[in-house]
Amino acid sequence: MEYNFREAEKKWQAYWAKNKTFKPEEKSTKPKYYVLDMFPYPSGAGLHVGHPLGYIASDIFARYKRLKGFNVLHPMGYDSFGLPAEQYAIQTGQHPEITTKTNIARYREQLDKIGFSFDWDREVRTSNPDYYKWTQWIFIQLFNSWYNPETNKAENISTLIPKLKGFDKLSEKEQSDLLLEHRLAYLSDTMVNWCPQLGTVLANEEVKDGVSERGGYPVERKLMKQWSLRITAYADRLLNDLDGIDWTESIKEAQRNWIGKSEGTSLKFKIENSTSEIEVFTTRPDTVFGVSFVTLAPEHELVSQITTATQKTAVEEYITFAKNRSERERMADVKKITGVFTGAFVIHPFTGKQIPIWLGDYVLAGYGTGAVMAVPGHDSRDYAFAKHFDLPIIEVVAGGDLSKESYDAKEGKLINSDFLNGLEVKDAVKKAIAKIEEQGLGKGKTNFRLRDAIFGRQRYWGEPIPVYYENGIPKVLDEKEIPLLLPEVDKYLPTETGEPPLARASSSWRKDGKHEYEYSTMPGWAGSSWYFLRYMDAQNEKEFVSKDAVNYWQNVDLYIGGAEHATGHLLYVRFWTKFLNDLGLIPVTEPAKKLINQGMIQGVSKYVSIASFLLEIHTDENGDTHPLFQNFLVNPDYPSELCVHKYSVPIPIDLVKEENGKFYFYSDAIEEYTKVDVLSNWSILTKDIFLEENKENFKVNKGNIEYSNFFENKVEVLPVVEKMSKSKRNVVTPDTIVEQQGADCLRLYEMFLGPLEQSKPWNTSGISGVSNFIRKLWRLYHNGETLNISNDAATKPELKALHKTIKKISYDIENFSFNTSVSNFMICVNELTDLKCNKREILEPLAIIIAPYAPHIAEELWEKLGHTTSISYATFPELNESYLVESAFSYPVSFNGKTRFFQEYDLSLTKEQIEKEVLTLEQTQKYLEGKTPKKIIVVHNKIVNIVI
């Protein structure tokens, strides 16, 4: 009887659901283990084959831990607030909640079919009021807290008030404003990334190369009143605690860079003929004698005050120029040096010399003080600026060649530097800081690159911020008043006056019927910043998580997800965890002990080339002319000079046919394509069309066109490996494989593809090997139609095959090397098949070790073996090393490192005995060619090497 995976998989999925097999024990004496996946955003394209890669790995680990006697928490949920559902709502008018529910239903169906061991009773959806009530609750706690630098943790704002002198005498508004400067959730005027097309502000990590990460729309800098979270208060702890967690070095490094701690000193420069001073921040106070100018950001507040009359026009022009240069341009031409002299000077604090003040847009207004002391000799940016404007370059650290480039290294002896002369850089830094502090010119200081996190989004589909305004003063709702539900609106667009969509809610959407609520909603990362806690106690209506639950589950033991969340989600969730810990609400300071980043499974998009031709120039009744184009599908090598415009678009991969390693799009698929893209109006450019009928209209006439440039009914398409996405039309869902080869096959195959962390394009060419393996495994337990199991004692080779596998699989799982375990299962089954093994003593443990990988077939075999309970809670077989012990070893005998032949020796032989034995061999004499060996190396159980 062949294994019927369709029946078996359905049966066991139903069994697990009915028996709540994967519900962790409530009051358990077992050790706990918490395995978490980054929950998905339920997109309209459905789950693609990349999602399950991480889920399968974590599921294997969770199932393995159960077999090892752990009480395992392995939940799943949905990050269900977000932009795509809202964009869809804007286009169709359909409430995002409906879209979201439909998408979730599809995800759930797909997930269920893969046989994950999730405890679905703990499912969370960030867009559910039961859930976002507690997201709002945490926001309220943030609002009510400040960061006390003395205790180095967050405290209730009430502990701050006594420290604020004259607080009582202030008006209510003044009190509110003052407290907002300290609250961890605060409202302020902030420079934000404003995206006009999306109608919202974006966080820094949502902006890539000056355009929005989602959609690629331009982003501009704008001053807006915004809610922010004071993550910078935690900068130092977020940085230091990285050392204590087992995360990949690349993620930790990305977070370190993002936090960007730099230690240095502030230093004041007196402005000549003025009482004002310019304060700069520098990490190289040792180079203070190398300062030859000072550069201010164009936005610096002192600019208008110090600019001299003669420079006024030039400076104003420059400021206008700098302002209008969009962020994107500034990033695009980093190399372009721009600046202007203000006409003013500062006095060097040590030498008393006159130093010019310049403006330059290489200085960022938002970092440090927005001013730098320029040391062109030892800072490459200052060097470039100095060279460009012909400013003096002074060498103060020996070791470089300043005629070629600046010498930025922090090594060498100080020169031309008065009291620092002769010191090494490290010592000079210390001495310079001491001197600066002594003379009251500044003091040692630490700066961070990390900015506070802007927390408001001018969008509909997010958690409402639980704030209302009374006489212009922002106040948070009482705990009893949440959840503050999302109101109904007529459209999901900003109002005509530019207010966020929530402003469209009816006028009854008011606190106590009169006070306006905040119209911004929370960003996408709000709900995901604490969801790992909610799973511990998902149904709790009284608290975000109970003390009992969090004291038991603590934090995530193994977290698997994509590396793209390095500086977003993974930083915010650490921040919230530390905050909740400060408040004494949870016992842990980090969300996850271990983090693994699964690689991305890329799609292979297929791009078809399109040539645009000018058909005619149409003149309308007003006399305006409009060019009329016609587009034709052409081969990729079609010369672009033979058309007005040539471009390529991705087409659905299932409309492409492969022939001899090349890909083609046939004309009979065009109709199918127009269903996906109604705007397309293509036909394939054929010789006839080109040469005969429309030749004149194409406005090209380049003489003889090779016929090979044209095909009658197909064009070649080019494959491109890139991220799977709906817009690239390259999404492959796991559904087909589950349908055709089964969930176990998908699970094994995704693991078999290669190391978990590695990215690779999806390719099913090897799947038949895995499918064959599953059938072979089944046959091992069967003799033709019937189950064939013997209770006889296993033989030594059988035991060896099994225990070798137990050893390897345990090692592999614990090292997250899932690909190698699949090969080892294959090796084991091959060996046992060759041995014709049908012993219960072997086949029972084999079913258990394979169960985490292929749970359906394992359950089915387990049941056939006579068991009445799920294999999920069987005991992982104990390794017995004695079965692996060999008595002899076949030594490779090599000469000068080249293996020539093999010779078996008993392992009890000493090195000396082997050495003696080897020399007596006929073969040895042959390779020695009569020479005497210089040296013989015998490594026990490894190798014999004879050096001639």
Added chain:
RNA sequence: GCGGAUGUGGCGUAAUUGGCAGCCGCGCCAGACUUAGGAUCUGGUGCCGAAAGGCGUGGGGGUUCGAGUCCCUUCAUCCGCACCA
């Protein structure tokens, strides 16, 4: 520019961590069976060579009895950050 990762047969990959390079699978070749199937089974398959043998882990150099593995150097590809003073 800085940081991270990767480079091994036709392809996906493996190598007990310094000890026989290429396990397992795909593909390919040959054969068996056959109700001719994209089924199943058996054998072969790094490259050059008829063979003996030689060459081989991106390139170059080094350490070592011995290097895919360690060190130096260089190239290529991918990802992240990017004027952070």
